[in-house]
Amino acid sequence: MLLSWMMMKLMDPMADEAMAKMFTEDYPDNPFLMVTVAEKLSPRAMMEAAMRAELGTELTRPLGSPLVLSPWDKVLLNPKQLFQLPYPDYKQVATKTVIGPAAKRPLELDIPIMITGMSYGGSLSLPMKRALAQGAALAGTSTNTGESAVTDEEREAARYLIGQYHRGGQLSGREQLSRLDAIEIQLGQGAWGGAVDESMAADKIGRHLRQAWHLEEGQGNTVYARMPGKQTPQDYIAMVNEMKAQYDVPVGIKIAGTDYIEYELAVIAQTQADYIVVDGSEGGTSASNPTLQDNVGLPTFHTLVRTVDWLEENNLRSRFSLIVAGGLTTPGHFLKALALGADAVYIGTIALMAAMQAQAAKALPQAPPTQLAMYTGQLADKLNVEMAANHLANFLRSCTAEMQLAAQAVGKQALAALDRSDLVSVERDLAEFAGIRYAASRRQYRQPAAVEGIQYQPQELQLQ
Known part of the structure; x- marks a missing residue:
């Protein structure tokens, strides 16, 4: 408990100063600038830029791309x-x-x-x-x-x-x-x-x-x-x-x-x-x-x-x-x-x-x-x-x-x-490309003509 209390006492002034700086300073001197930079560049681009700057060679990223374009x-x-x-x-x-x-x-x-x-x-x-x-x-x-x-x-x-x-x-x-x-x-x-x-x-x-x-x-x-x-x-x-x-x-x-x-x-x-x-x-x-x-x-x-x-x-x-x-x-x-x-x-x-x-x-x-x-x-x-x-x-x-x-x-x-x-x-263009049905297109059907003495069976339904 004492250690926790001491840590909070030490951290509180630093947190107050950081918050005050973020809420009052203009962007050039505001640490919040890194948030907007990360939104623009993406954290991945920033980290990979740092790696490239350090190594000067091509990167080797295990396990493939984070970009999944297959729908x-x-x-x-x-x-x-x-x-x-x-x-x-x-x-x-x-x-x-x-x-x-x-x-x-x-x-x-x-x-x-x-x-x-x-x-x-x-x-x-x-x-x-x-x-x-x-x-x-x-x-x-x-x-x-x-x-x-x-x-x-x-x-x-x-x-x-x-x-x-x-x-x-x-x-x-x-x-x-x-x-x-x-x-x-x-x-x-x-x-x-x-x-x-x-x-x-x-x-x-x-x-x-x-x-x-x-x-x-x-x-x-x-x-x-x-x-x-x-x-x-x-x-x-x-x-x-x-x-x-x-x-x-x-x-x-x-x-x-x-x-x-x-x-x-x-x-x-x-x-x-x-x-x-x-x-x-x-x-x-x-x-x-x-x-x-x-x-x-x-x-x-x-x-x-x-x-x-x-x-x-x-x-x-x-x-x-x-x-x-x-x-x-x-x-x-x-x-x-x-x-x-x-x-x-x-x-x-x-x-x-x-x-x-x-x-x-x-x-x-x-x-x-x-x-x-x-x-x-x-x-x-x-x-x-x-x-x-x-x-x-x-x-x-x-x-x-x-x-x-x-x-x-x-x-x-x-x-x-x-x-x-x-x-x-659920996408029309995707359905057309893959040759599958589009979810927003209703199915049409017709019931087979009734034959005397023969009971209609559901599996005979003709779908289109």
């Missing part, structure tokens, strides 16, 4: 109650998905939620990669190497492992590629605005990672903007087809969403790939700079709609499985993406948050939770792998159960059966 909240699912009945048992709603059904060894997953590419070394620590692999395995889904190599630790922990054949070259050759359940040729990602050079200094690469990447002592690493040795789109087409001829597992292509998405798809259509991954601008990463994250690319929602539409218009939708990524965080997002035409969704940042869960307290408030997850994180060795894996699995199970309930409400017996007729938008 998921303006799209809703359509439940059915009487004219058509809900599905009888939500627990029986099928959740399985197949990636690359035409491949010799299709990737069959229990749920359509997959862990996206987050690399060991370039992004995450080995303990976090193990936790993601174990958690995904417990939930019956896949994890992804990201722009790294296949490590024994991740391969042993994963039930299904997708590997990225990427622009840095660490994952290549039959020894690596033959250990995978699917091969993903990574040509870009949303948080980087597509494809740019990404470098990692030699002094940031530890012994285990150096061995995994087959680097010499003192040798750094670069992921290039294009595949080394590839000069034309035809070079990429040949590369994909050669990969497809060599391996039985599904071979896919990952690209970032841009306003040239149809041009990119036209090139992919000339390959024998089994699946396509489109990554919207809301995607996260460990080290992309704010300019690329905030200002380059196409939002995930628009990327997905345009991709599905182009494939359907060109009679190609059945040829490719489609995975969408970029800022998807809730079961509602996942459901709407499936209804718009995706076969599965990739998640990254939200998976990390779920995995760290209460362990984030080991870092907070002195440091952000990312210090538990990142390769360069000062607390990476404090992560409890088993706990993180179980929390991720619980998150995936919870999401799946909620998705089954929503599918039951709209009268579908499988998540894969969702389509755009199950969606409605």
Whole structure:
């Protein structure tokens, strides 16, 4: 009590002086000026300006852009109650998905939620990669190497492992590629605005990672903007087809969403790939700079709609499985993406948050939770792998159960059966773009003509 009283006595004159200054002084000498400056510039712009002034180099903002332009909240699912009945048992709603059904060894997953590419070394620590692999395995889904190599630790922990054949070259050759359940040729990602050079200094690469990447002592690493040795789109087409001829597992292509998405798809259509991954601008990463994250690319929602539409218009939708990524965080997002035409969704940042869960307290408030997850994180060795894996699995199970309930409400017996007729938008332009109903447009119906001796059945109602 005495200490509290003394603190109040000390603080009271300072508070009085500050208040008097704010209420009486003109702006040039008034501390309240910082409030108006923050309103004009935004606190984020001010903090990033200070960081740039201190460092003199590009910033590396983990986990992606704070700008979410995909209008998921303006799209809703359509439940059915009487004219058509809900599905009888939500627990029986099928959740399985197949990636690359035409491949010799299709990737069959229990749920359509997959862990996206987050690399060991370039992004995450080995303990976090193990936790993601174990958690995904417990939930019956896949994890992804990201722009790294296949490590024994991740391969042993994963039930299904997708590997990225990427622009840095660490994952290549039959020894690596033959250990995978699917091969993903990574040509870009949303948080980087597509494809740019990404470098990692030699002094940031530890012994285990150096061995995994087959680097010499003192040798750094670069992921290039294009595949080394590839000069034309035809070079990429040949590369994909050669990969497809060599391996039985599904071979896919990952690209970032841009306003040239149809041009990119036209090139992919000339390959024998089994699946396509489109990554919207809301995607996260460990080290992309704010300019690329905030200002380059196409939002995930628009990327997905345009991709599905182009494939359907060109009679190609059945040829490719489609995975969408970029800022998807809730079961509602996942459901709407499936209804718009995706076969599965990739998640990254939200998976990390779920995995760290209460362990984030080991870092907070002195440091952000990312210090538990990142390769360069000062607390990476404090992560409890088993706990993180179980929390991720619980998150995936919870999401799946909620998705089954929503599918039951709209009268579908499988998540894969969702389509755009199950969606409605509260914005006219958005509804027109996505090919779904506008919420302010009333439905019209006509009752079938009565037939003598036959009782009218509600499911015969003809909707328009």
